[in-house]
Amino acid sequence: MIRRAVPVGIGHYLPERVVPNSHFEGFLDTTDEWIRARSGIERRHFAAEGETTSQMATQAARQALDMAGLEPDDIDAIVVATSTPDLTFPSAATMVQSALGMTRGFAYDVQAVCAGFVYGLAQADALIVSGQANRVMVIGAETFSRIMDWTDRGTCVLFGDGAGALLLEAMESSGETSDRGILATDLHSDGTYRDLLYVDGGVSTQTTGHLRMQGKEVFRHAVEKLAATAEAALAKAKLAHDDITWVVPHQANIRIIQATAKKLGTPMEQVVTTVADHGNTSAASIPLALSIAVQDGRIKQGDIIVTEAIGGGLAWGAVVLRW
Known part of the structure; x- marks a missing residue:
């Protein structure tokens, strides 16, 4: 028997303000049609003034706890994946811990930009499999509008x-591919590509900075690396393409999602997409999409799910799990 990290609760939060593509037509040389054609995005949500990453993360965590029927002190750890924390320190995760009223355990942030949630899942899996924690809340939360x-x-x-x-709980399993929970993880990074996607500011430069991206180069790397990491994770899990029930990818761009699915040989009918409604929410995009697909009944217990993401670093990776 082995320990597996099994999903027991999931939730999400979106700010009230919905921003359609037409919003940008008033001050940019762009159109709704141009944005849709190149990205598949139709609208996105922006945080209200004073609304923070940790506040949104807390709302999502409460939903996950409610679904699991658990209390905050039933959790051993909180891992928050974010590139836009409220403060330089303390971590957003400790702020969530406090806001939930969790009086025990530990909490910390993971920073791998858009790949952050995948990295967070891998961390949670390691904590649970090693016996350091029995229940871990993994949160992806971002205020990229800032x-x-x-x-x-x-x-x-x-x-x-x-x-x-996403709330994960340790369960004793047989060690077979029929087990529920995280079956395999695969992580990578290559800092030589850091100039393709970055923010031109930071604490040591005493500036906030803005996001900068070489779109065409990011696209090229994304399709190649996402397909490869998904393949690697499937191989580690001893599963084949035909075993996949759903691919829940990072929601960056519909063309990247389509091209990656084609490389994997997965029909788009088996790909969860929320990019049209949310845009790219970085580390929040995979758990947002997962939560919505669970809520609407698409994802069911026993389904094999492949998640994959790539972000600044470059950092990328994939997780295979059975819901």
């Missing part, structure tokens, strides 16, 4: 804000 350059039509129309949370 780091946009509103004069750059190539980036500012792509991103949105939101949060998603």
Whole structure:
């Protein structure tokens, strides 16, 4: 028998403000049609003034706890994947811990940009499998609207804000592919590509900075690396393409999602897409999409799910799990 990290609760939060593509037509040389054609995005949510990453993360975590029928002190750890924390320190995760009223355990942030939630899942899996924790809340939460350059039509129309949370619990399993929970993880990074996607500011430069991206190069790397990491995770899990029930990818761009699915040989009918409604919410995009697909009944217990993401770093990876 082995320990597996099994999903027992999921939730998400989106800010009230919905921003359609038409919003950008008033101050940028762009149109709704141009944005849709290049990204598949139709609208996104922006955080309200004073609304923070940790606040959104807390709302998502509460939903996940409610679904699991658990209390905050039933959790051993909180891992928040974010590139847009409220403060330089303390971590957003400790703020969530406090807001939930969780008086025990530990909490910390993971920063791998859009790949952050996949990295967070891998961390949670390691904590549970090693016996360091029995229940771990993994949250992806971002307020990317705070780091946009509103004069750059190539980036500012792509991103949105939101949060998603997945609660994992240790369960004794047989060690077979029929087990529920995380079956395999696969992580990578290559800092030589850091100039393809980055923020041109930070604490040590005493600036906030704005997001900068070389879109065509990111697209090229994304399709190749996402397909490869998904293949690697499937191989580690001893599963084949035909075993996949759902692919829940990072929601960056519909063309990247379509091209990656084609490389994997997965029909789009088996791919969960929320990019049209949310835009790119970075580390929040996978848990947001997962939560919505669970809520609407698409994802059911026993389904094999492949998640994959790539972000600044470059950092990328994939997780295979049975719901």
